[in-house]
Amino acid sequence: MATTSLSVNGRTVSVTIEDPDTPLLYILRNELGLHGPRFGCGLGQCGACTVHIDGTAVRSCVTPLSTVSGHIVTLEGLGTGTQPHPLQTAFIEEQAVQCGYCINGMIMQSADLLARNPKPSEQEVKSELASNLCRCGTHLRIVRAVMRAAAGS
Amino acid sequence: MNKMIDRRTLLKASGALIVAFSLPLDHIAAKMDAGAKTVSADRVDGFLAIAPDGQVTAYSGKVDLGTGVRTALTQIVAEELDVPINRVTIIEGDTALTPDQGTTSGSFSIQNGGMQLRRAAATARQALLRRAAARLECDISTLSIRDGVVTAASGSHLPIGDLADGSTLALDIEKAAPEKAPVEYTIVGKSVRRLDISDKVNASFTFMQDFKLPDMLHGRVVRPAGFGAKLVSYDESSIAGIPGIVKVVRINNFLGIVAKSEWSAIKAAQQLKVTWSTWQGLPEQSKIWEHVRSTPIVRDDVTSRIGGSRGALDAAPRKLEATYDFAIHTHGSIGPSCAVASFADGNLTCWTASQATHDLRKQLAAMLTVGGEKVRCIYVEGAGCYGRNGHEDAAADAALLARAVGKPVRVQWMRADEHGWDPKGPPTLLDMRAGIDPAGNVVAWESELFVPDGAAGLVPLTGADLAGLDSLGKLSPGGVLNDLAIPYAIPNVTTTAHRLQSTPLRPAWIRSPGRLQNTFANESFLDEIAAAIGTDPLDIRLQHLNDARGKELLERLARRSKWRERPKPDRNADVVTGRGLAYVKYELVRTYVGVVAEVEVNRKTGALAVKRFYVAHDCGQVINPNGLRNQIEGCIVQTMSRTLKEEVTFDRSMVTSLDWASYPILSFAEIPDIVIDLIDRVEEAPWGAGEATCAVVPSAIGGAVFEATGVRLHSVPFTPAKVLAALRAA
Numbered sequence: 001m002a003t004t005s006l007s008v009n010g011r012t013v014s015v016t017i018e019d020p021d022t023p024l025l026y027i028l029r030n031e032l033g034l035h036g037p038r039f040g041c042g043l044g045q046c047g048a049c050t051v052h053i054d055g056t057a058v059r060s061c062v063t064p065l066s067t068v069s070g071h072i073v074t075l076e077g078l079g080t081g082t083q084p085h086p087l088q089t090a091f092i093e094e095q096a097v098q099c100g101y102c103i104n105g106m107i108m109q110s111a112d113l114l115a116r117n118p119k120p121s122e123q124e125v126k127s128e129l130a131s132n133l134c135r136c137g138t139h140l141r142i143v144r145a146v147m148r149a150a151a152g153s
Numbered sequence: 154m155n156k157m158i159d160r161r162t163l164l165k166a167s168g169a170l171i172v173a174f175s176l177p178l179d180h181i182a183a184k185m186d187a188g189a190k191t192v193s194a195d196r197v198d199g200f201l202a203i204a205p206d207g208q209v210t211a212y213s214g215k216v217d218l219g220t221g222v223r224t225a226l227t228q229i230v231a232e233e234l235d236v237p238i239n240r241v242t243i244i245e246g247d248t249a250l251t252p253d254q255g256t257t258s259g260s261f262s263i264q265n266g267g268m269q270l271r272r273a274a275a276t277a278r279q280a281l282l283r284r285a286a287a288r289l290e291c292d293i294s295t296l297s298i299r300d301g302v303v304t305a306a307s308g309s310h311l312p313i314g315d316l317a318d319g320s321t322l323a324l325d326i327e328k329a330a331p332e333k334a335p336v337e338y339t340i341v342g343k344s345v346r347r348l349d350i351s352d353k354v355n356a357s358f359t360f361m362q363d364f365k366l367p368d369m370l371h372g373r374v375v376r377p378a379g380f381g382a383k384l385v386s387y388d389e390s391s392i393a394g395i396p397g398i399v400k401v402v403r404i405n406n407f408l409g410i411v412a413k414s415e416w417s418a419i420k421a422a423q424q425l426k427v428t429w430s431t432w433q434g435l436p437e438q439s440k441i442w443e444h445v446r447s448t449p450i451v452r453d454d455v456t457s458r459i460g461g462s463r464g465a466l467d468a469a470p471r472k473l474e475a476t477y478d479f480a481i482h483t484h485g486s487i488g489p490s491c492a493v494a495s496f497a498d499g500n501l502t503c504w505t506a507s508q509a510t511h512d513l514r515k516q517l518a519a520m521l522t523v524g525g526e527k528v529r530c531i532y533v534e535g536a537g538c539y540g541r542n543g544h545e546d547a548a549a550d551a552a553l554l555a556r557a558v559g560k561p562v563r564v565q566w567m568r569a570d571e572h573g574w575d576p577k578g579p580p581t582l583l584d585m586r587a588g589i590d591p592a593g594n595v596v597a598w599e600s601e602l603f604v605p606d607g608a609a610g611l612v613p614l615t616g617a618d619l620a621g622l623d624s625l626g627k628l629s630p631g632g633v634l635n636d637l638a639i640p641y642a643i644p645n646v647t648t649t650a651h652r653l654q655s656t657p658l659r660p661a662w663i664r665s666p667g668r669l670q671n672t673f674a675n676e677s678f679l680d681e682i683a684a685a686i687g688t689d690p691l692d693i694r695l696q697h698l699n700d701a702r703g704k705e706l707l708e709r710l711a712r713r714s715k716w717r718e719r720p721k722p723d724r725n726a727d728v729v730t731g732r733g734l735a736y737v738k739y740e741l742v743r744t745y746v747g748v749v750a751e752v753e754v755n756r757k758t759g760a761l762a763v764k765r766f767y768v769a770h771d772c773g774q775v776i777n778p779n780g781l782r783n784q785i786e787g788c789i790v791q792t793m794s795r796t797l798k799e800e801v802t803f804d805r806s807m808v809t810s811l812d813w814a815s816y817p818i819l820s821f822a823e824i825p826d827i828v829i830d831l832i833d834r835v836e837e838a839p840w841g842a843g844e845a846t847c848a849v850v851p852s853a854i855g856g857a858v859f860e861a862t863g864v865r866l867h868s869v870p871f872t873p874a875k876v877l878a879a880l881r882a883a
Contacts, residue, residue, distance in 0.1 A: 018414070019416060021416075023416070026415050029415075034356070035356055035358075035360070039362065040487050041813060042568055045814060075354075075355070076356045080355060081351065091354045092351055095779055098219050098220065098537060098784075098787050099534075099538075100219065101219070101488040101536035126821040126822050127821075132821075136219060136537045140790075142821075143821065
C-alpha cells in the first residue's frame with residue numbers, strides 16, 4: 001500500500017494503491033472516476049487512453065503510476081459542457097463522432113498539437129493523429145473539426 | 154442527458170436485483186413500473202409512454218450501436234406525436250422494458266424498428282385526439298397537435314400529458330393509423346444534432362465500459378492457448394504476490410480471475426501459470442482456400458435461377474471464368490467487449506452492449522439452466538459495434554464469474570481477447586462463370602459461393618463452450634446469401650451457395666455480411682465481362698438494369714463524378730490513376746448505392762492510394778441527412794480498411810493477429826475525399842443505410858486498379874504484395 005499525490009485537472013488528489021506499476025489509466029478511471037480516457041488496447045497502439053502530462057499527450061494505458069510526475073489533464077479537465085475547449089465545440093459543430101470511443105484520444109492529441117502549432121495544415125493534423133485509431137471511419141470529420149478549432153483560435 | 158436516479162425504486166419494481174445506489178443513466182430512469190409494463194411489439198404501450206408532464210418515453214428494441222440511430226428514432230417519434238424532440242427519451246434494449254424487435258443488425262433499425270415506432274406513435278396520436286375530442290366535446294377533425302398540445306378550432310387546448318392516463322395507450326398498434334404527411338414534417342428530414350455527441354466530447358457519456366455497480370469486482374478471462382485446448386492445470390501460487398485476488402474460477406476449460414482492482418485482475422490473468430493441452434486443429438493459413446474447397450458441403454442453396462445457364466454456357470462461343478476470395482476479418486471495435494453481471498436472489502441482471510439483448514437473455518438463461526424470467530439484460534452503449542462481436546461472450550464470462558463469487562463482476566476483454574476470440578467474418582470464396590454470344594451479348598451467368606452453413610442465429614457463447622455448458626448456439630455466419638443473386642437482366646442465371654459444414658474460426662456477421670463479399674465478386678466480374686466485350690463499366694450496368702430508380706442513380710453518379718469525361722490513364726507511368734464504378738441494390742429489394750473510386754496505383758511498390766470516392770445514395774426517405782452522411786462516410790472508410798489491409802492471421806492453434814500492429818487498419822494519411830449525392834425521396838419508405846455503401850467499395854477499388862493497370866484483383870485484401878504479384882503475372 002502506498003499513497004501518492006497527483007495533480008489532476010488542477011486539483012491535488014491523493015490515491016492509495018497497492019501496486020505502483022498500475023498504469024495511470026486505471027487510477028484515473030477507477031480511483032478518480034474520470035472516464036474521458038478509455039481502455040482500447042493496453043499497448044499504446046490506439047490512443048483511446050490519451051491524457052496530458054504537463055501539456056504533452058501521453059498514452060495512460062502504458063504509463064505506470066510510479067513514473068508519473070507533473071500535471072495531469074484529462075478530457076474532463078480540458079473543458080466542460082458549459083466551458084468547452086474550442087476542440088470540443090468544433091467536434092460538436094462538425095458532428096465529428098460516430099461511436100465516440102476514440103474521440104477522447106482524438107481531442108487530447110489534437111489539443112497538444114494546437115498548443116504547439118495553433119495553425120496546423122491538414123497534413124500536420126493527419127500526421128499528428130497517425131497513431132490514433134478510429135474504427136467507425138470518422139476521420140474526415142475529425143480532421144475538419146481540428147481545422148475548425150484551429151481557424152477559430 | 155445523464156440523470157441520477159434512485160435505482161432502488163426502479164429495480165424493486167422490476168422484480169430484479171435490489172440494490173440502493175444512484176446511477177448516471179437516464180435510460181434506466183425508465184419506468185418505475187417496469188414489472189407491469191408490456192413488452193409486446195403489437196401494443197402502443199409496448200413502445201410508448203406519456204407522463205402527466207408531457208414527457209414521452211419510447212421503448213426501442215433496436216439500439217444505438219454508435220451510429221446515431223437513437224437520434225433518428227427520437228426524430229421519428231417526436232415528429233409523429235408532434236412533440237418537441239427534447240420531450241422524448243428513448244430506452245433501448247432492456248428485456249424488461251423494450252419489445253423484442255430482433256437483433257440490431259442488417260440496416261433495419263430505421264427501416265423496421267423506426268417504422269414500428271412510427272406506427273405506434275401514429276396510433277397514439279389518434280388515441281390522444283379521440284380523448285381530446287371527447288373532453289372538449291368537439292369533432293376530432295377540428296383538432297390538431299403542435300408542440301405536445303392539442304388545440305381545437307375553437308381555440309381551447311389540452312396538453313397531451315393531461316390526456317394520457319394509464320389506459321390511453323393500452324391499445325393495439327393500428328397498421329392503418331393515419332401517419333403524418335411528409336410535406337408537414339418539421340423534424341424528420343432535418344439534420345438534428347445527435348443527442349449523444351455533446352456528452353461524448355465532454356466525457357460525461359456513460360459507455361458500457363464505464364458502467365459501475367457498488368461492490369463491483371473486476372474479472373478477466375484466461376483463454377486457452379489453442380481454440381480446442383484443454384485446461385490441464387494451473388498454479389495459483391504464481392499469482393500469490395498480486396494483491397486483492399478474490400478467486401480463480403475454473404469451470405472445465407473456462408478460466409477466469411476475479412479481483413478487487415482491475416489492474417490486479419489484468420496482471421493475474423497475465424501471470425497465472427497455466428498448462429493447456431496442445432491443440433493444432435486449425436488448417437494451414439497458406440492453404441486456406443484449398444481448405445474451404447475441401448470442407449464437406451452440407452447443402453446447396455440456389456438463390457436465383459433464370460432460364461438454363463448450363464446449356465447457355467456450353468453453347469456460348471466465349472466463356473469467362475474467375476475466382477474471388479475474401480479474407481477472414483475481425484470486428485476490431487476500439488473498445489474491447491465488456492459486461493457487468495450481478496446476481497440477487499437467483500436473478501441475473503446483465504448490463505451489456507449486446508446488439509440483441511432479448512437473444513442474449515435466452516442464451517444466458519440456457520447457460521445457467523434457469524428460466525428466462527430469471528434473467529434481465531439491459532443495453533448500455535459500448536464502443537462501435539459492427540455486428541455480432543464479443544459483447545455477448547463477455548456477458549457470459551461476467552455471468553459465470555459473478556455466479557462464482559456472489560458479487561457483481563465487470564469483465565472487459567483485453568485487446569488480445571478481442572482480436573483473438575471475437576467471432577470472425579468467415580473466409581469466403583466465389584467461382585464465377587459467364588457466357589458471351591457472337592454479338593457480344595452476355596447470355597449466361599453462374600456463380601458458386603462457398604460459405605459456412607447457417608444464418609443470423611444464436612452464436613455460441615465462448616465462455617459457455619469452454620465451461621461445457623449449452624448456450625443454444627449453432628453455426629451462424631449471418632445472412633450471407635444476400636446479394637449472391639444479381640440485379641442485372643441476363644437471360645440465363647444460376648447462383649448457388651455451397652453451405653459448408655464448418656469454418657476454421659467461429660463465424661458471425663460483420664457489417665454487410667455476405668452482401669459485401671458477394672457484391673465484390675459480382676461487380677468485379679461484371680467489369681471483367683465489360684472489358685472482354687469492350688463496353689464501359691457504366692454502360693454495361695445501364696444496359697442490363699430494368700430499374701428506373703437504379704438507372705437514375707447511376708446517371709446522377711456519372712454526372713457528379715464526371716465519369717464519361719474521365720481521363721484515360723497512362724498505363725506506362727509508375728504512378729497511375731484509374732477509376733472504378735460499382736452499383737448495388739441492397740439485397741435486391743432496398744437501398745440503392747453507386748460509387749466511383751479514384752485510385753492511384755504505384756506500379757513499383759504495389760501500393761494503392763484511394764484519393765476520392767463519389768457516392769450516389771438512395772435509401773428513400775431520409776430521416777437525418779447529416780447522420781446519414783456520417784454513416785456513408787463510415788461505410789466507405791471502414792470497408793476501404795477491410796479491402797486494402799485486413800486479414801486475420803493464425804497458426805495451427807490460435808489467431809496470431811492479436812493487436813493493432815499485426816492487424817493494421819486504415820490511418821488518417823490514407824483517408825480519401827468523399828463526395829456524397831443524397832437522393833432524398835421523402836414520400837417513399839425509409840430504408841437502411843448503415844451497410845449498403847460497404848458492399849460496393851471493394852469492387853470499385855478493384856475496377857479502378859484495372860483501369861489503371863489492366864490487372865484485375867481477385868483477392869481481398871488488396872495488399873501491396875498481392876498487387877505487385879498480379880502486376881508481374883500480367
